[in-house]
Amino acid sequence: MSRPEGExxxxxxxxxxxAAITLVPLAPGSRAAVAGDQISTALxxxxxxxxxxxxxxxxxxxxxxxxxxxxxxTVSVDSPMTADDHVKAIHILSEKNPVAEVVKFNLSxxxxxAKVSTSIRMADxxxxxxxxxxxxxxxxxxxxxxxxxxxxxxDGG
Amino acid sequence: MSMTSARIVVxxxxxxxxxxxxxxxxxxxxxxxYRRDHRGQPIPRHIIQRFVATYNGEEVFSAxxxxxxxxxxxxxxSLLVEESGEITFxxxxxxxxxxxxxxxxxxx
Numbered sequence: 492m493s494r495p496e497g498e499x500x501x502x503x504x505x506x507x508x509x510a511a512i513t514l515v516p517l518a519p520g521s522r523a524a525v526a527g528d529q530i531s532t533a534l535x536x537x538x539x540x541x542x543x544x545x546x547x548x549x550x551x552x553x554x555x556x557x558x559x560x561x562x563x564x565t566v567s568v569d570s571p572m573t574a575d576d577h578v579k580a581i582h583i584l585s586e587k588n589p590v591a592e593v594v595k596f597n598l599s600x601x602x603x604x605a606k607v608s609t610s611i612r613m614a615d616x617x618x619x620x621x622x623x624x625x626x627x628x629x630x631x632x633x634x635x636x637x638x639x640x641x642x643x644x645x646d647g648g
Numbered sequence: 649m650s651m652t653s654a655r656i657v658v659x660x661x662x663x664x665x666x667x668x669x670x671x672x673x674x675x676x677x678x679x680x681x682y683r684r685d686h687r688g689q690p691i692p693r694h695i696i697q698r699f700v701a702t703y704n705g706e707e708v709f710s711a712x713x714x715x716x717x718x719x720x721x722x723x724x725x726s727l728l729v730e731e732s733g734e735i736t737f738x739x740x741x742x743x744x745x746x747x748x749x750x751x752x753x754x755x756x
Contacts, residue, residue: 607723
């Protein structure tokens with residue numbers, strides 16, 4: 492069994508992720524903090540320092556992905572989606588992909604409900620964060636941890 | 649360009665005030681720019697960067713995509729149906745090519 496395209500891509504993404512981590516000069520033993528920093532940096536850029544509160548957002552993504560090539564996700568946000576009170580944007584951030592912000596959805600009250608879906612690539616086992624930007628300027632989030640397995644790699648056949 | 653076919657799922661009819669789900673899928677490699685070909689040459693990035701949906705001419709939903717989105721990008725979203733009309737979908741890639749689709753929805 493072989494999956495040449497998916498396997499090759501994922502390996503390179505993993506390699507790129509590892510290179511990015513090792514290039515960051517930080518005290519030894521702080522790898523977890525370094526890896527998480529990509530999300531923090533992206534968040535800072537999105538929010539401009541406004542605190543992000545855990546809640547109102549529901550990120551649905553498999554906790555175990557057989558292949559990081561295409562991982563489906565759905566994000567829904569608790570919002571009336573009216574002109575005065577709605578979700579303006581939803582950002583999907585990854586901890587270890589080469590690009591931290593995977594996709595940004597721009598929403599409007601004409602949607603009636605704040606619910607969107609897509610499929611993303613995942614370079615490695617990692618955290619994924621969904622951040623909702625509200626019309627009142629507040630930010631809410633939900634996060635998930637996804638284990639990415641590559642069963643094709645260890646298949647001796 | 650490689651943006652040749654897209655599939656959209658839009659209900660043909662809906663009640664006024666109903667929220668419907670719209671699903672879209674477009675054939676596109678979403679080449680990341682991180683891969684190399686069999687000669688070891690880098691394969692240039694080639695991705696859809698932007699998706700826009702309009703409803704009777706007004707933008708209702710859009711997305712900014714990166715190479716982190718899976719090949720053949722799938723996007724689904726909700727729409728509050730207020731009146732009969734036309735929904736358009738436009739995908740634009742980083743080479744500037746675009747692909748558009750249209751659908752009609754009738755309020756019953």
